[in-house]
């Protein structure tokens with residue numbers, strides 16, 4: 001079993017925001033992963049989310065497939081985040097929920113029938129609101145950690161488009177020679193991800209993506225904490241100062257549930273190397289790109 005790195009714990013409610021921002025900066029430079037506590041999402045709501053998620057994923061495939069993913073929302077059975085990965089695939093199923101505050105966007109979401117799962121939609125909407133509020137506070141600290149205005153990522157025209165993704169790893173180990181990962185090795189595409197699992201292990205990080213052989217370390221579940229990881233777009237903005245770290249979910253032979261909240265940028269937000277992260281001797285490594293174009297290139301359907 002790989003060793004577990006000691007990830008820093010950031011308190012979202014700490015009164016000394018400058019000190020929190022400094023700790024986030026250090027965590028993002030060193031590993032790109034950290035824990036977040038006192039985030040305002042209560043454990044009872046989280047337990048309900050896992051309960052409803054479990055109810056949905058245990059429906060017959062025929063029912064789940066009626067909500068097959070469209071406009072990035074709804075159900076997917078098997079998917080592979082990294083098509084170039086040598087592992088045969090990802091033994092998991094997922095369900096995506098997009099923004100619903102805006103009426104036009106709200107109509108794009110798909111919901112299981114109220115007759116079958118009456119508490120599903122209110123539970124997910126309530127969780128989405130709570131985690132979104134924690135996410136907004138978090139990205140203002142990330143902005144501070146980069147010496148930017150606190151609202152850099154949150155101005156009206158730059159406001160992120162968050163997506164909630166429920167994941168279910170059924171847990172049966174395959175008999176194939178090739179290893180079947182729960183989620184194969186990948187880094188997240190957007191700005192930042194707030195992740196929580198039901199406590200079943202499996203998540204691992206590879207801190208040095210170019211080092212061979214790759215070294216994978218377990219990320220331990222911590223009761224009441226979210227696991228935060230930086231995505232590729234923050235890595236581009238910061239010229240690789242903040243790390244978008246490779247991670248995967250190893251098969252452990254146990255059923256596992258998790259919920260990821262992705263804060264992706266508004267599609268028109270230009271992602272361009274920050275002035276503080278480049279110099280003559282360290283020029284920008286990536287050309288500027290519209291957030292929407294980057295995500296379109298990297299996400300299927």
Ligand SMILES: O=C(O)CCC(=O)C(=O)O
Pocket residue numbers: 165167183188195197203247249257258259260
């Ligand atoms: O299930 C997990 O713990 C990780 C999921 C993940 O990495 C993702 O959805 O991008």
Ligand SMILES: [Fe+2]
Pocket residue numbers: 186187188247
């Ligand atoms: Fe991920």
